[in-house]
Amino acid sequence: MGLASxxxxxxxxxxxxxxxxxxLLVAHxxxxxxxxxxxxxxxxxxxYYDPSVARFGYHQVDLTDGDEIADLAERLGPLDVLxxxxxxxxxxxxxxxxxxxxxxxxxxxxxxxxxLATRLRLRMAAxxxxxxxxxxxxxxxxxxxxxxxxxxxxxxxxxxxDVELERTTQRFGSTWGRLGVxxxxxxxxxxxxxxxxxxxxPAASAGHQDGPLLTRxxxxxxxxxxxxxxxxxxxxxxxxxxxxxxxxxxGLTRR
Numbered sequence: 001m002g003l004a005s006x007x008x009x010x011x012x013x014x015x016x017x018x019x020x021x022x023x024l025l026v027a028h029x030x031x032x033x034x035x036x037x038x039x040x041x042x043x044x045x046x047x048y049y050d051p052s053v054a055r056f057g058y059h060q061v062d063l064t065d066g067d068e069i070a071d072l073a074e075r076l077g078p079l080d081v082l083x084x085x086x087x088x089x090x091x092x093x094x095x096x097x098x099x100x101x102x103x104x105x106x107x108x109x110x111x112x113x114x115x116l117a118t119r120l121r122l123r124m125a126a127x128x129x130x131x132x133x134x135x136x137x138x139x140x141x142x143x144x145x146x147x148x149x150x151x152x153x154x155x156x157x158x159x160x161x162d163v164e165l166e167r168t169t170q171r172f173g174s175t176w177g178r179l180g181v182x183x184x185x186x187x188x189x190x191x192x193x194x195x196x197x198x199x200x201x202p203a204a205s206a207g208h209q210d211g212p213l214l215t216r217x218x219x220x221x222x223x224x225x226x227x228x229x230x231x232x233x234x235x236x237x238x239x240x241x242x243x244x245x246x247x248x249x250x251g252l253t254r255r
Contacts, residue, residue, distance in 0.1 A: 005033065006033045006233050006234075006236075006237045006239070007033055007034055008030055008033040008034045008035035008080075008081070008236075008237070009033075009034030009035075010034070011030075011034070011035045011036070011080040011081060011129060012035065012036045012037075012038075012077070012078055012079050012080050012081070013027075013030045013035045013036070013037045013038070013079070013080065013081035013082070013083065013236070014037075014038050014039070014040070014059075014076065014079055014081070014082050014083070015027040015030070015037065015038075015039045015040070015056075015083040015085055016039075016040045016061075016063065016082075016083070016084045016085060016086040016113050016116065017039075017040065017041070017084070017085040017086025017087065017140060018037070018038075018039030018040065018041075018053075018056065018083070018085060019039055019040075019041035019043075019049040019050070019053050019058075020041075020049065020050065021085065021140075022085060022138060022139075022140075022225055022228050022229065023039070023083070023085025023086065023138065023140070024039075024050065024052070024053070025225070025229055026083055026085060026138070026228075026229060026232050026233070027039050027056055027083075028052065029229060029232075029233055030081065030083075030233070030236070031055060031056065033233070035080075035081065036057075037055075037056045037057070038056055038057030038058065038059060038076075039053065039056045039057070039058060039059070040058075040059045040060070040061045040063075040072070040086065041053075041058065041059075041060060041061075042060065042061070042062055042089060043060065044060055046058050059072055059075070059076075062089075063086055063088065063111060063112050063113060063115075063116065064088055064089070064090065064102050064105075064111050064112070065111065066105065066110050066111050066115065069111065069115050069116050069119065070119065072116065073116060073119035073120055076120065076123070078123065078126065078127070079120055079123055079124050079127070079133065080124070080127040080128075080129045080133055080134070081129075081133070081134050081135075081136070081236045082116075082117060082120060082124065082133075082134070082135045082136070083135075083136045083138065083232060083236065084113035084114075084116075084117070084135070084136070084137045084138060084140075084141050085138040085140050085141075086113060086140060087140040087141075087143035087144075088102075088106070088112065088143050088144055088147045090102060090147075099150075102147065103147055103148055103149075103150055106144055106145070106147045106148035107148040109168070112144040112147075113137065113141055113144065114144070114168060114172070117135050117172070117183070121176055121179060121181050122179070124181045125176075125179040125180045125181050127180070127181075129238055130238040130241060131182065131237075131238040131239075131240065131241025131242065132177075132180035132181055132182055132241065133180065133181045133182070134181075134182045134184075134235060134236045134237075134240070135172075135176075135181065135182065135183045135184070136184055136185070136186065136232050136235045136236050137165070137169065137183075137184070137185040137186065138185075138186055138228060138232060139186060139187055139188040139228065141165060141185065142161050142162065142165050142187065143161075145161035145162075145164040145165045145168075146161040148161075148164070149161055149164070162187065165185060165187070165247065166185070166247040169183055169184065169185040169245060169246070169247050170245040170246075170247070171245075172245070173244035173245025173246065174244070174245045176244070177244040177245065181244075182235075182240070182241075182242075182243060182244040183244055183245060184235045184240070184243060184244060184245070184246045184247070184248065185246070185247040185248070186228055186231050186232055186235070186247075186248055186249075186250060187247055187248070187249045187250070188224050188227075188228060188249070188250050188251045189249070189251050223251065224250060224251035227250035227251060228250055231248060231250055235248075
């Protein structure tokens with residue numbers, strides 16, 4: 001099984017958490033397909049990451065900090081594609097009060113990738129990409145809803161992180177679809193593994209504007225990773241124009 005090729009020439013993309021794991025692989029795939037790609041991470045030094053990150057624009061941001069999210073949104077220029085692959089990272093030194101504060105902020109969508117998407121939605125609505133701007137949430141996004149459901153004092157009868165993620169995707173996809181911004185989510189039954197040393201970036205793509213081709217690449221990656229990559233690029237492209245508010249699972253086992 002391989003990775004479908006797409007043409008994102010002239011498009012601008014941001015991948016949160018694009019410095020490692022599947023986020024990094026998606027960032028490479030978008031760049032190889034012609035997109036101008038920026039990624040976010042929490043380190044102040046790009047050299048901390050895989051050397052291949054240097055090919056992207058880099059923004060340091062803590063997505064648990066609302067002020068840093070607002071600052072990043074102000075600094076970004078035009079944007080066509082936003083891929084959210086960042087999981088919440090909380091300091092082990094955080095006490096119960098800090099954790100509850102972050103959990104409450106996550107419940108109110110005041111921090112995390114959905115807060116960043118909210119601040120960028122009007123900019124993405126101006127995208128000239130056929131089918132409109134596209135926001136794709138990867139499996140790591142579930143962690144933000146797990147954070148919201150946690151904390152020392154979680155709300156009673158709170159829906160599961162998976163249910164809340166699906167509801168939020170549907171709500172944002174429906175509302176923002178009227179602006180010309182698509183919002184969709186890819187989920188996996190198990191955590192997608194972090195990038196291993198033997199994983200190679202997807203091969204350069206070619207072909208028609210934002211459309212799927214039949215050429216595919218191979219690589220030492222798991223089936224779930226491959227499915228996440230395939231579906232992420234499809235949802236980011238104009239090939240999925242009109243599809244919004246959907247949560248699509250990968251890696252399901254047939255019985």
